[in-house]
Amino acid sequence: MNSVLKIIAQRLALGLLTLFIVSIVIFTAVNLLPGDFAEAILGQGATPEAVESIRRDLRLDQPPITRYLEWLGGAVRGDLGNSFAQANFASFVGDDSGTRTTVAQQIAPRFANTMFLAGVTAAIAVPLSVGLGVLAALYRETVFDRFTNIFTLSSISSPEFFLAYVLILFLAVLNPLLPSLSNIYEGMGFGERLQKTLLPALTLTLVVMAHMMRMTRAAIINLLASPYIEMARLKGMSPMRVIVRHALPNALAPIINVIALNLAYLITGVVVVEVVFVYPGIGQLFVDSVKIRDIPVVQACCLIFASAYILLNLTADILSIVSNPRLRHPK
């Protein structure tokens, strides 16, 4: 067991290192964006003095290295800075005490919403895809296999907004079962929240299902030529048991990895679906912030996305290790 803990510690350290490198990349990339917050917010009234003043106030006049170190130092302490856009610029010459919103305050509710949507989607999509993958492997080369294949492939090939509108058409307009708008607000009951989240979650399920289902199918079929599968058949085990008990446990590592990638996508890549359903997630906030050059929010979002990828891949690695008896029980 010690060796497993050692591997996990190593992966964690590597994850932190990756995050550090990513922070440099994010900072550089965001600073390479054309345009400037001060000019963007002042618009027509951008006199050189006003621009200069806002820049000084937001410390945009400092050299990049200084700003990066300040940002990194804050981020390590959990302080992601203050949002530019929420600052009270009416009083930027005078005192601005208490009127600023921190990035964390702005992101937190949105992030919680995104996690809720991702959670609901994962709860539907993961069991469904793995189950379908197992069935497709069991009934490979049959009508069922072909149908699931075509279905999942066409859903992943269609644009997300198209899937969203098709679902709205069938589940909200023709059969008014679910609300087509997902206006979530604080203090909403879990049931109501779930009901409002269901349509975007179903849309996303259609988007992420294909990868996971096809990987499950492929990973299982890949093992069917193994001597231990032949042995299980020669012991008179039923086809279902051969697949679920003998093939699936050995196919877990690649399946877990694909699941992790897709869950990361659910956290970072759902802007279009959020827009269609007017779902107040982090994706929309991110796009809005880029539009007005609200650099602290953009950087914080990027950092959260990167952490989500790193954490989920780390979890996938750890689960793959734990699912492998060779690593769990060394000789």
Add this chain to the structure above:
Amino acid sequence: MTDLVVMRDIEIEGRSDEVWMPIIKGIDLTLKKGEVLGLIGESGAGKSTLGLAAMGFARDGVRISGGSVEFDGIDLLAASADVKRGLLGKRIAYVAQSAAASFNPAHKLIDQHTEGPTQHGVMSKSESEMDGIELYRKLRLPNPDEIGFRYPHQVSGGQLQRAMTAMAMSCRPDLIIFDEPTTALDVTTQIEVLASIRDIVEEYDTAAIYITHDLAVVAQMADRIKVLLKGDEVEENETREMLSHPKEDYTKSLWAVREFKRPQKPAVHTDATPVVSVQHVTAAYGKVPVLHDISFDIHAGRTVAVVGESGSGKSTAARCITGLLPPSEGVIEFDGEALPGNYRQRNKMQLRQAQMIYQMADTALNPRKTIGEIIGRPVQFYMGLTGREKRKRVEELLEQIELPGSQYIDRLPSELSGGQKQRIGIARALAAEPKFIICDEVTSALDQLVAEGILRLLAQLQDELGLSYMFITHDLATVRSIADEVVVMKDGQVVEQGPKDEMFTPPHHPYTDLLLSSVPEMDPDWLTNLLAERGVDNIGDAAVGKMD
């Protein structure tokens, strides 16, 4: 006795490139209750396919296209999948060649053992667990009470093979198919497994089909022997009758003990500089020590056979000589000159002088390159030949290994047979014009007759080119036929070394003696006598010793 299995006029086909080719061409087979039938033949004879057909089973890409299979009055070819599943594992069991690959790596041995009895409704899980432990004890597995609670990778090959036999026994079947169960094992381990299989089959009066390519092994196990050649039956008879009076020429050629034996060469001058001199080499993989202070010399034009069981350090010694594993202590001298430990620090000349031929020609040849490219690469790299000169040299090399160049030079490895591929491996080594070649189990994946051809070729090349060989093998018959000197290794140490004739004449070192006496002989009473001589308990102890 009544007939348990009756197979009539069985025809089996295999698909290759969308065409169905015959594998088994109309064979009859009957097996009485409690009888053991040996199926013997070279690879490609169809013995495994026939063995599986006796279970009513055909692998993917294989189909039983004609004939009938009856098991205890049930027509297996007409039976529904459910009926067959009810028989498999419960009344007909299978023991595979590689237990390491045939146990599911994700589950503990005992859970795989109890799966059959519980799923077939023969016993409850706890009853079956108790019974499994009892079977482990009968098969003389060390620590029978706890060994089942390990995962397959935590158990050695010989022990896994016995655990698999126990698993086959779990429902007390009427018939077990043993598919080369000891082929992948060392001779000393093989004896333990053979003895335990034979005892348990006798104790429960189980009928068995024992598939192997090793005559001496089948002579110990079977009541009757059936010889197969390319999907046809050659002949069948009672074991003793078959051994003493084989009728067909093919059987006789199998029976003939290997004739190829090189005479012992005169002793080397004591002051001659050896081509390769391994001096007090100690080496480790990471922190795991594998070689402890080994020394031996290989002289010009000589073959030194390095023998030992798997894990004895033979291949590691070769890795040290080639510089793949730098020794932690000691030196390797070539023509009296010390070589750098790491191959990266050796110059082209030093690298060229020592070449290697591998065990699995299949994996050692790049499947996407033609023979001309495979052999041409070292010709160009070491000898600097290009274009027409290179091609001419490759053709010469192919000539040397008795494969006409014009015919083979543009083919891919997949178009060649196993023996031909091994010859290409030899040509590739020769292309560098080395003084010294390491042959790592070069014949162990080949059939006996093909292997003998390879050994003859190597001997002939040695005479023509004055090559020195380090011949790594676990097969003592090969040592007998080709070696000049023998080095016996165990647990990373050299236990005995000397000229071949001395090594094969008593008195031996106890370990050499154990190795020599473990090689099965054609005499059907050999195993019985040997066990009586050694005392059965001894074998159990040896197995326990291996656990550490």
